[in-house]
Amino acid sequence: MGADRTEGERLTELAKRRGYYFGSNESYGGTAGFYTYGPQGAALKSNVEEAWRDRFAVQEGNMEIDAPTVMPEPVFEASGHLDGFDDMLVECAECGESHRADHLIEDNSDLEDAETLSLEAAAEEIAALDLVCPNCGAALAGQSVESFNLMFETNIGPGSSTPGYLRPETAQGIFVEFPRIKEYARNRLPFGVTQVGRAYRNEISPRKSIVRTREFTQAELEQFVDPERDEPDLSSVEDVAVTLYPASEQEADDGEYVETTVGDAVAEGVVANAWVGYFLGVAQEWYERIGVDTDRFRFRQHLPGELAHYSSDCWDAESEVDGDWIEIAGFSYRSDYDLSKHAEYSEEDYTVFRQYDEPKTVERAVVDPDMSVLGPEFGGAAGDVKAALETLAERDPDAFDADEVTVEVAGESYAVATDVTNFSVEEQTISGEHVTPHVVEPSFGVDRTIYTLLAHAYEEDEVDGEERTYLSLSPEIAPRDVGVFPLVSNVDELVELADDVVADLRAAGLSVVYDDSGSIGRRYRRQDEVGTPFCITVDRDGLEGEGETTVTIRERDSGRQVRVPVSELAAELGAVRGGDRTFDDVAAEYDELTDA
Known part of the structure; x- marks a missing residue:
């Protein structure tokens, strides 16, 4: 039954007919990349979100917040999204239609990671493959491949004085509020913060129904840890069986999956970070619980060229539908990138105080600049120069060995005589130190999870001589x-x-x-x-x-x-x-x- 249709086509037809999801704004011609969940789909989506909250918030003892979807421009300057959140765009010279260059290459070749190519290499690949515009059939060889930022821009309030953006991920709302959230956690690491909500990306070419859209729902957990002290308890997941596809196997000519357990994968260094390994195990069990077909499921490690600007290692949970592997979650070790960047741009405290077991006596370089000299010499910048000198003393005491020391404030250099800084090294007794937590992030695509569940649950058989289509959904998540x-x-x-x-x-x-x-x-x-x-x-x-x-x-x-x-x-x-x-x-x- 339905043998002449692909799995995705059968699913899309059923989803629209039975009220799971359908293209939005169809009365006005539709809007690519936006979907409305019907009565069945909205109920299924709500159940999936609640099942995720149960496992990753309630059972893990984590907090949940709900941050705005619009955030001011400085947030994304700090996060790096304004400069590094791009996709490859190639435009047809004949019809003007824009396409994602890496998708065109992957759809017409054996290359599975075209997004790792440089812009120039992608253009060369398009020419070598003689690719044509999917819309009008015109040749794309010779067209340049450009970077296209995926952020949706808006203005906050009247006029354009306060630019803002729709968030491309829910994570930044958690990071920005860290100085307040850490107080709710009583400044004790490790702790986790979850958020389920909408995110927005101005995709060049949305496709595969709810798999790649311009508005979607994420369920994310940011686990804040002390990198020197905190290790996860792997005992609950060490025996969980997982199918891994490490970067080394992807790059090998005869690369194969690694069938192992979470405990062995961490012990043998296949998964380098124990926290990432822990969440792979938790996710494996959760996906089994809600009905993902584990024979069509794997964890694939990002190749070096795929890693996001903030990530030192990342594994994707991928499901197979119609012979294609779809990313449905990512497990990333973000180190201290996010909190350090927001601390730098906002000048707020993004650290947690680490108490020592016993007080320590240490030598500390300190300065006590003579403001009667700095004030007349530097005017309104004197306070910032003083703060810069204090920071320099902590970071590089040797800089004060010379007769003069130079600091930079707001792009301007200021030279100060060393004797005016009153530099000295003092013994101090300290009870602890401030550390910037590292972040481990499991990030789940709710819409892609729903697509996977429906595809894996879709069955056809015959009952009493009649053809039957049914969705073998778990009772926990069925609408x-x-x-x-x-x-x-x-x-x-x-x-x-x-x-x-x-x-x-x-x-x-x-x-x-x-x-x-x-x-x-x-x-x-x-x-x-x-x-x-x-x-x-x-x-x-x-x-x-x-x-x-x-x-x-x-x-x-x-x-x-x-x-x-x-x-x-x-x-x-x-x-x-x-x-x-x-x-x-x-x-x-x-x-x-x-x-x-």
């Missing part, structure tokens, strides 16, 4: 928990009991759809196609049988049915949804119908 059907809709007793069942299940916090239209088989098929795990049928046998009133629970994937007392229904379904029980547990306790 609807249960469908409730009176076997026939013209018997008041059945309808009344079905209404009571719906009310009880909703009161228990379950998402319920009521359907009395069409044959029972058609109603089953409708719920199967949107991934509803269970359907409840209210029939005469349940009303007229001996003992308690019962209904049947039908399991989506197998079609098996179990007769369960109405009084136990909400508790049983809630336990299965929460992962405390399985349908097999329920079937073993109650009467399973042999004719499913």
Whole structure:
């Protein structure tokens, strides 16, 4: 069934027809790179986000914040996004359509990492491959490849006096607020801060529906650690099996996957950073929990040319759909880049005080500049010159050996006689020191995770001689928990009991759809196609049988049915949804119908 369509085409058709997602603004011709989640998709997205919060915030004991999506320009000057957040653009000379050069190259060659090419090398590759414009077919050879910054620019307030940008990642909102957040953590490392929210990138050529869009949702964790003291406890994940694709294997002619465990990967240096290894293990188990097909899943290490400007090492979680590998999460060791940059640009304190076990006596270089000299000589800059001298004394005491010392303030050089600085070396007793934390970042693409879940859950089979399409979604993340059907809709007793069942299940916090239209088989098929795990049928046998009133629970994937007392229904379904029980547990306790 559907053999003539690709996996992505089947998924896109179902998503639009059944209300998972569809292109936005279609009444006005549509807007590339923007998607609206329908009733099913919005519910699935919410469930995925809650499952992520449960694992990466609640179970890890981390905090969560919700920062604005618009931030002022200096934030992105400090972060490096204004200078280094670019993609390769090539424009067709005939129709004017813009394309991502690295995507064109990858789509038409065996090269998998074209983004590592220089602009000149990408242009040469386009010419060598005789690539043409996908829009009009004109040759692209000879066209220059340019850098295109992906930031969406805006103005904050009237006029253009305060430029700002839509955030390209949620992370900067966490970093900027670090001076306040560290107080909530009582200045004790390690601690983590999570955020789930929208991010924006002005993609050159959005594609693959919700895989590459201009507005998307991220779920990110910034783990702040003391690089000299803090190590993760790997005991909970050391035996987790993972499929790794290290950079060394990617670069080898006969490179292969490394099938190993997290503990062995860290011990053998395949994953160099223990914190990164820890989160790979946590993520592996989480992806299995929500229903990613682990046979179509791997962790791939970034090649040196792929690494972001802030990252010293990075591994991507990738899923396979339609034969292509899609990045769905990244696990990056960002060192102290972000906090150091924001400290430099904002002049706020982005450090945490590290208490010594016992006080230490140390020699410290200090200055006490004579302001009666600096003031008349440097005017309004005197205070900044004094601060620069204090910083220089800490960083490079030997600079004060000469008769004169020079410091730089706001791009201007100031020479000060050394005797005016009152430089000296003093013994001080200190109880600790200020350290800039390092950051480990697991960053998840929520939309790409949803795309993966739907693609991996999509199944086609035959039931009772009829073709069936169903989504084998985990009960935890399925948009609807249960469908409730009176076997026939013209018997008041059945309808009344079905209404009571719906009310009880909703009161228990379950998402319920009521359907009395069409044959029972058609109603089953409708719920199967949107991934509803269970359907409840209210029939005469349940009303007229001996003992308690019962209904049947039908399991989506197998079609098996179990007769369960109405009084136990909400508790049983809630336990299965929460992962405390399985349908097999329920079937073993109650009467399973042999004719499913």
